[in-house]
Amino acid sequence: MKVLIIGSGGREHAIALSVKKSKRVSKIYAAPGNAGIASVAEIVNIGVMEFEALADFAEKEKIDLTIVGPDDPLVGGIVDVFEARGLRVFGPRKNAAILEGSKAFSKDLMKKYGIPTAAYENFDDPKKAEEYLMHADMPIVLKADGLALGKGVLICNTREEALAGVKEIMEDKKFGSAGNKMVVEEFMTGREVSVLSFVDGNTIKTMASAQDHKRAKDNDEGLNTGGMGNFSPSPFYTKEIEEFCQKNIFQKTVDAMKAEGREFKGVIFFGLMLTEKGPKVLEFNARFGDPEAQVVLTRMKTDIIDVMEACIDGTLDKLQLDFMDQAAVCVILASDGYPLSYEKGFEITGLDRFDGRDDYFCFHAGTKFNDAGKIVTNGGRVLGVTALGNTLKEARAKAYEATEWVDFKNKYMRTDIAKSIEML
Numbered sequence: 001m002k003v004l005i006i007g008s009g010g011r012e013h014a015i016a017l018s019v020k021k022s023k024r025v026s027k028i029y030a031a032p033g034n035a036g037i038a039s040v041a042e043i044v045n046i047g048v049m050e051f052e053a054l055a056d057f058a059e060k061e062k063i064d065l066t067i068v069g070p071d072d073p074l075v076g077g078i079v080d081v082f083e084a085r086g087l088r089v090f091g092p093r094k095n096a097a098i099l100e101g102s103k104a105f106s107k108d109l110m111k112k113y114g115i116p117t118a119a120y121e122n123f124d125d126p127k128k129a130e131e132y133l134m135h136a137d138m139p140i141v142l143k144a145d146g147l148a149l150g151k152g153v154l155i156c157n158t159r160e161e162a163l164a165g166v167k168e169i170m171e172d173k174k175f176g177s178a179g180n181k182m183v184v185e186e187f188m189t190g191r192e193v194s195v196l197s198f199v200d201g202n203t204i205k206t207m208a209s210a211q212d213h214k215r216a217k218d219n220d221e222g223l224n225t226g227g228m229g230n231f232s233p234s235p236f237y238t239k240e241i242e243e244f245c246q247k248n249i250f251q252k253t254v255d256a257m258k259a260e261g262r263e264f265k266g267v268i269f270f271g272l273m274l275t276e277k278g279p280k281v282l283e284f285n286a287r288f289g290d291p292e293a294q295v296v297l298t299r300m301k302t303d304i305i306d307v308m309e310a311c312i313d314g315t316l317d318k319l320q321l322d323f324m325d326q327a328a329v330c331v332i333l334a335s336d337g338y339p340l341s342y343e344k345g346f347e348i349t350g351l352d353r354f355d356g357r358d359d360y361f362c363f364h365a366g367t368k369f370n371d372a373g374k375i376v377t378n379g380g381r382v383l384g385v386t387a388l389g390n391t392l393k394e395a396r397a398k399a400y401e402a403t404e405w406v407d408f409k410n411k412y413m414r415t416d417i418a419k420s421i422e423m424l
Ligand code: AMP
Pocket: 118, 141, 143, 150, 153, 155, 185, 186, 187, 188, 189, 192, 214, 271, 282, 283
């Protein structure tokens, strides 16, 4: 089988390594990929939003399966373009990817079908939002409706901050057209857990749980980022919580999408908050998380191609998903200054230390080859150093040990990824 992976981050590197493990796959392509993905796939120089060019490539090379990693092409309808040309593709169609593409849509869906989430109001008029906020309890949460690289959420402690937030999102359009609508949501407290799942339109099978660390600095200080590291499984996602979610959240979401005529096939990522009143949905993503894929897929034993084909064909109920008992921890090595401004183009050394090991992984995110053929930094998040261990504690110690193997100028990481589990 020939497989094309669309995307260029650590998530797509993790997907590529899983695909490589499949005995059914003879050749992997990645568009546009990165320097790490190049070690398992042939790089194709086409951007993720160039749908027709990607479909032309898939047709010409007789690709048997295309896997779409990022949210932008999914929300933009890449799956519909591929399907219209008779090409097999893994991911939700445009009318289902809206689950991630519009927060107002997902909130209304949860309300209509009784899926637990924070109380909210949707607004498309900034004046109405301001009036509402004059009387609302603080703190309060403002969310730009559309995709905003994970940055369109503002937690406002005072009325002044909330009013300034409306201006930023809806009037100044800091997040572009993502701010044409806005969700105002009740502020919740609790521990966050991510649960990834495969869905075939009817059946949902959850993968493993994970916990992200979104802030740039230790102790959850600093700005929100795409994710600075994570671990899987989450010990806070107990059997009891899992049962509650299976009954009240997971299957209900799949059924709700089907009832709306928006059959969902692909990956649903449930961002949950474990509140005092039980688990509630913070957000849905219509794809693997980054870096959630790095810790979840390294633990998956089932052939990823078998699972993805079962999702496309609607036969997921017949398939068993198996995961290793081992835990995984991923620490992101970033360029100092991320998520604001940072320098790039620095040579990365020590990458060969990961070669030939099956319990340490170095997933590339922002890397590329320079003109001299050396691997250099090319983004804010550069590498996702990941290790498996018999316990989370062991995986954590191994991941941090391996962060010392690689080096580049302006290397930055959080030192407290998965530290909370050591208090247990
Ligand atoms: P989201 O992109 O919706 O997951 O939001 C990004 C982050 O903002 C979440 O991971 C939470 O840490 C925080 N957040 C979002 N919604 C709420 C809420 N209603 N209450 C408290 N924190 C929230």
